[in-house]
Amino acid sequence: xxxxxxxxxxxxxxxxxxxxxxxGDDDGGGDGSDGGDDxxxxxxxxxxxxxxxxxxxxxxxxxxxxxxxxxAEGYGVISGAILDPRPTFHRLDxxxxxxxxxxxxxxxxxxxxGICDSEGECVPxxxxxxxxxVTVTTPGGEVVMPxxxxxxxxxxxVPEDLFESGDPVVADAxxxxxxxxxxxxxxxxxxxxxxxxxxxxxxxxxxxxDGADLELSWDGAEAGRRVRLQxxxxxxxxxxxxxxxxxxxxxxxxxxxxxxxxxxxxxxxPYQNICAGVDCPxxxxxxxxxxxxxxxxxxxxLVAGFERQFIVVHEP
Numbered sequence: 142x143x144x145x146x147x148x149x150x151x152x153x154x155x156x157x158x159x160x161x162x163x164x165g166d167d168d169g170g171g172d173g174s175d176g177g178d179d180x181x182x183x184x185x186x187x188x189x190x191x192x193x194x195x196x197x198x199x200x201x202x203x204x205x206x207x208x209x210x211x212x213a214e215g216y217g218v219i220s221g222a223i224l225d226p227r228p229t230f231h232r233l234d235x236x237x238x239x240x241x242x243x244x245x246x247x248x249x250x251x252x253x254x255g256i257c258d259s260e261g262e263c264v265p266x267x268x269x270x271x272x273x274x275v276t277v278t279t280p281g282g283e284v285v286m287p288x289x290x291x292x293x294x295x296x297x298x299v300p301e302d303l304f305e306s307g308d309p310v311v312a313d314a315x316x317x318x319x320x321x322x323x324x325x326x327x328x329x330x331x332x333x334x335x336x337x338x339x340x341x342x343x344x345x346x347x348x349x350x351d352g353a354d355l356e357l358s359w360d361g362a363e364a365g366r367r368v369r370l371q372x373x374x375x376x377x378x379x380x381x382x383x384x385x386x387x388x389x390x391x392x393x394x395x396x397x398x399x400x401x402x403x404x405x406x407x408x409x410x411p412y413q414n415i416c417a418g419v420d421c422p423x424x425x426x427x428x429x430x431x432x433x434x435x436x437x438x439x440x441x442x443l444v445a446g447f448e449r450q451f452i453v454v455h456e457p
Contacts, residue, residue: 243388272320279304369389369446373453
């Protein structure tokens with residue numbers, strides 16, 4: 142039985158799992174943008190190629206325009222966390238091209254004041270570090286995020302429209318346990334994906350079909366931008382790691398291919414936009430830019446992007 146988490150801890154852990162605990166992990170390839178220089182990722186490649194996804198940063202700040210399904214009203218999302226170390230719960234099961242399949246196999250390592258990882262080791266609940274107040278500035282407005290024990294969250298509303306492609310997106314931290322820093326990257330254009338009808342929410346579903354690669358394509362590829370596809374299973378309890386995650390990141394060439402073997406290894410997943418007792422998080426396709434800077438042994442990261450969320454159905 143999954144342990145119950147305090148509400149604030151569940152929120153913080155959900156942020157960790159959503160932004161980095163699976164993506165890259167300790168096996169996540171080279172860090173394509175470290176070294177102390179700020180700047181957005183660029184480059185070119187075919188079918189999600191280019192530089193591999195960098196190793197997850199200890200400090201991660203997200204500035205997103207997000208939309209659920211096709212044609213739904215969008216909203217702004219700004220959040221962040223600095224975790225040292227950033228915890229790893231999954232194990233890398235498969236890797237091909239721009240894509241990785243991460244699996245979480247629940248085991249009992251009690252007594253454990255944290256979460257048992259796939260190797261049966263107890264991983265303590267993460268503790269957030271403070272870089273003081275972080276102020277995010279976009280053409281849509283300024284958002285202030287004070288440090289808290291559960292990470293960084295806006296103290297006021299987030300604008301729905303944050304940026305247009307090429308607009309500056311800036312995060313300034315005034316310093317605390319972590320030294321002051323500033324990062325700047327750029328806004329992006331929205332990204333769209335062909336979805337099919339599901340439930341009563343209109344076109345919101347991506348169906349995974351065994352027997353072939355999953356070929357995804359979209360119009361209006363943006364040179365110098367990155368894309369990230371995350372296909373998420375359910376978990377076994379609120380705030381717990383998802384059981385499986387397909388995570389693909391590469392240059393925005395207008396397409397991504399998910400290998401057949403990863404699709405067929407993904408757990409069965411019925412249509413669910415609401416679930417009880419467990420989490421059934423949406424999957425997403427995101428177009429984004431990224432800026433990084435090194436602070437001693439730690440890396441701070443700012444991501445600005447447009448995220449299209451959807452529900453995944455897999456019925457082998």
